[in-house]
Amino acid sequence: MSKLIRHLARHTLLEAREDRIPHVVSTFAIACITLLPVVRHLTMGAGSRGVQDVGLALQWLAVCAVGLWLGLRTVGLDLDHGRAALLLVRPISPAYWLAGRAVGVGVTLMLLVVGLLAVWLPVAWYFGATLQPVLLAWATLIWLEGALLATLAALISTRTRPLFAALVTLTIWVSGHLSSQYQAVMDELGLGVMAKLLYLVLPDFQVFDLQANVIGGLGASPTALIIAIGYGCAWLVALGALTVWSVQQRDHA
Amino acid sequence: MTNQAPAIELRGVVKEYQALFGAPQRALDCAELVVNRGEGVALLGPNGAGKSTLLWICSGLRRATEGTVRIWGRNPRVASTRSRIGLLPDRPALYPSRTAYEHLELFAAAQGLHNTEAAIAETIGRLDLSAVLHRPVRQLSAGQQKRVALAQALLHRPDLLLLDEPLGALDPESSRLVIDALAEERARGTTLVIATHRLVELAGCCDRVVQVRGGSSQRMGLTPQVLTRLPVRVVYTLPDQAPAPSVGTPCPAPPGVCIRQVSAARRETLLAHIQKMGGAVLHVAPMVDLLSPLPDNEETLA
Numbered sequence: 001m002s003k004l005i006r007h008l009a010r011h012t013l014l015e016a017r018e019d020r021i022p023h024v025v026s027t028f029a030i031a032c033i034t035l036l037p038v039v040r041h042l043t044m045g046a047g048s049r050g051v052q053d054v055g056l057a058l059q060w061l062a063v064c065a066v067g068l069w070l071g072l073r074t075v076g077l078d079l080d081h082g083r084a085a086l087l088l089v090r091p092i093s094p095a096y097w098l099a100g101r102a103v104g105v106g107v108t109l110m111l112l113v114v115g116l117l118a119v120w121l122p123v124a125w126y127f128g129a130t131l132q133p134v135l136l137a138w139a140t141l142i143w144l145e146g147a148l149l150a151t152l153a154a155l156i157s158t159r160t161r162p163l164f165a166a167l168v169t170l171t172i173w174v175s176g177h178l179s180s181q182y183q184a185v186m187d188e189l190g191l192g193v194m195a196k197l198l199y200l201v202l203p204d205f206q207v208f209d210l211q212a213n214v215i216g217g218l219g220a221s222p223t224a225l226i227i228a229i230g231y232g233c234a235w236l237v238a239l240g241a242l243t244v245w246s247v248q249q250r251d252h253a
Numbered sequence: 254m255t256n257q258a259p260a261i262e263l264r265g266v267v268k269e270y271q272a273l274f275g276a277p278q279r280a281l282d283c284a285e286l287v288v289n290r291g292e293g294v295a296l297l298g299p300n301g302a303g304k305s306t307l308l309w310i311c312s313g314l315r316r317a318t319e320g321t322v323r324i325w326g327r328n329p330r331v332a333s334t335r336s337r338i339g340l341l342p343d344r345p346a347l348y349p350s351r352t353a354y355e356h357l358e359l360f361a362a363a364q365g366l367h368n369t370e371a372a373i374a375e376t377i378g379r380l381d382l383s384a385v386l387h388r389p390v391r392q393l394s395a396g397q398q399k400r401v402a403l404a405q406a407l408l409h410r411p412d413l414l415l416l417d418e419p420l421g422a423l424d425p426e427s428s429r430l431v432i433d434a435l436a437e438e439r440a441r442g443t444t445l446v447i448a449t450h451r452l453v454e455l456a457g458c459c460d461r462v463v464q465v466r467g468g469s470s471q472r473m474g475l476t477p478q479v480l481t482r483l484p485v486r487v488v489y490t491l492p493d494q495a496p497a498p499s500v501g502t503p504c505p506a507p508p509g510v511c512i513r514q515v516s517a518a519r520r521e522t523l524l525a526h527i528q529k530m531g532g533a534v535l536h537v538a539p540m541v542d543l544l545s546p547l548p549d550n551e552e553t554l555a
Binding site (some may be wrong): 015093182253 | 309313316332338348355358360362364365403405442
């Protein structure tokens, strides 16, 4: 079965190339060349902070957008177009199909993060930013966030059409980034318990946010990093298991 | 008992699709079907009659809402049962950017085949795919894509082939290749269940015909008997002064040629009239898609 997983992972990677994902890196490079000098000009008093803020945010958004697309593409569209059925009619568990896809998505996202960083490092150096090891921790966490988003999109797309799955995934993702603000509002309304419950039910994407640490040169506590990675991995496993269950339960066409 | 069990046994199968709003849609309503091992069965019926749903339920990829589904006496969702089934869907669901070879490699891995190269080489030879083997599927014609999809169904030499419109989108030459491949499978002892509108071409692969209409199945009889009972469309010419035949229904035709549709019972009368008037019969085509004029269901024939 490892052969099947390898084949599927390779398929996913090759499809990513067809989906113009390398173009994302090129677009980012062009954005760095054209946009960042303007940002530096507008944020003169802030040193390289403004440039770093925009550059890191662009990379983060690119990884999340590609993660969302890959989740929908590899599972939702396969189910929707009937391609998954031709595999699942074979004597394999859906877990193998999803594992192959997951490996492919993981590797694709990793290559994307590495590609974006390769463009970013000389740009950041040119604009006078201090490069610190925390950048690697930040890159790991945006990879994890992209993978989590892909898995969430995959799970939701097993139960609905890809477009609606994209909307639901985006809503959960945005809510997951506003969890602390949401908690404060709910506390004011006296509904703090409900907010905590929702926090448990929905993933909290804020734990993956190290951008302020990178820009401020603050570094990251190893404990916080391990907790964030553990939290992300636990969610990945839980969502992956739910996706397998959901595919097993549904009809195919 | 499992060893003697029929290849397919469907008893009182109901399939309902849940609608988000409104009542569930019933695609199959108490469908019954028994297919013996090594038998070839054609499923006929209009679009939306439930033929594809029936095939998908047999493949184990869809669950029946009610009723019993047994493949060789076992649950079709069990892996050991599925490993012996080959499925060809109506739409060739392939990855547009991947080549035919990559598809076959992937499906061979999913099937757990050990001798992948030999299995692929044999299948592409049977379906004459060698010329397009390394081209992305998006560059292939609809007919070539259909043959690639059929290749994945035949790759592991299944004991049961469930085929949904195997001749759809195929030109006569490709149809011949597919029919020959299916005939080979029949000769090997494979059970075939074919949902089709092209019974005449596939008659050699099917022992009998089952009609699916309104979600339920009716046995129509052995294939030769069904073929003789099919209405026909006759293309003929008549001298200018000759009176038009009184049997059958005239159909639109190009100048100089007449086309008339007639039931099987009146076919000879029409042909005799054309001959008597000095006309010439150019073509007689059985009308498989016109199921309504078929005689009443004759249970004893099946």
